[in-house]
Amino acid sequence: MAYQAGGERSVPRPVLETPEAQAYLRDYAALVEAVPFPSVVFDHRWDVVLTNTAFASLFRGVGPHPTAMPGENFLRFVLFHPDASTVLGEHESSWCLPMLAHFAAAVERHGHDHGLQAIRRDIAQDPIMEAAYRQGLPHWIRAVGEQAVARDGAVRPLLHPDPRWGATECRVVDETPRTLEEMGYTRLTLVLRELRRERTRTRVPRRGAAHLRVVPATED
Numbered sequence: 001m002a003y004q005a006g007g008e009r010s011v012p013r014p015v016l017e018t019p020e021a022q023a024y025l026r027d028y029a030a031l032v033e034a035v036p037f038p039s040v041v042f043d044h045r046w047d048v049v050l051t052n053t054a055f056a057s058l059f060r061g062v063g064p065h066p067t068a069m070p071g072e073n074f075l076r077f078v079l080f081h082p083d084a085s086t087v088l089g090e091h092e093s094s095w096c097l098p099m100l101a102h103f104a105a106a107v108e109r110h111g112h113d114h115g116l117q118a119i120r121r122d123i124a125q126d127p128i129m130e131a132a133y134r135q136g137l138p139h140w141i142r143a144v145g146e147q148a149v150a151r152d153g154a155v156r157p158l159l160h161p162d163p164r165w166g167a168t169e170c171r172v173v174d175e176t177p178r179t180l181e182e183m184g185y186t187r188l189t190l191v192l193r194e195l196r197r198e199r200t201r202t203r204v205p206r207r208g209a210a211h212l213r214v215v216p217a218t219e220d
Contacts, residue, residue, distance in 0.1 A: 024179060032187070039189040041180070044106055045115035046075035049185055058190070059087055061161045075099055075119065079129070089157025089167065100137050101149040151188070160192070169193045
């Protein structure tokens, strides 16, 4: 069972792989656990395979949700969890829109995947998110450039529940080795950054479904 915020140490989810692959994942879980920064391994649906204690610490304050817990499906957490904005700073522009862009790319590669289709249906049920996905997202990518949706190297704001970090930033680092990639998994680590200047960030948690307001709902 994958790591749940507030739970015990991460262990890999059972996978239909060879014994060698399962042994690799067990050893890789120990490696991920040793990292001091939040780290997560997920598949092409963003279903979480394993995480570490630092990941759980980052999301320890989020409430329960039937389908969008960060330790279960990270994409669903970003898009649908009402507490996402209490941890992910500048939630809409820095997290939702890039994740929607990654999701659109995944749909192009795995269009018949049932898990991705289920996420697509949930997006369609929110009229504002659906408009952002269909019309606003292409406009936003053209406006900010392809680098804005890059996974590796992106610097994004966080609101860490640990007061030693508080309102800070993280650099998203793709640490996927070849063996993990061949299994269909991706590993991301959020390298927390100590801010050397005073920053004022208004913390306004959004409750309810993710309503994207940073892109126009329609375009010509």
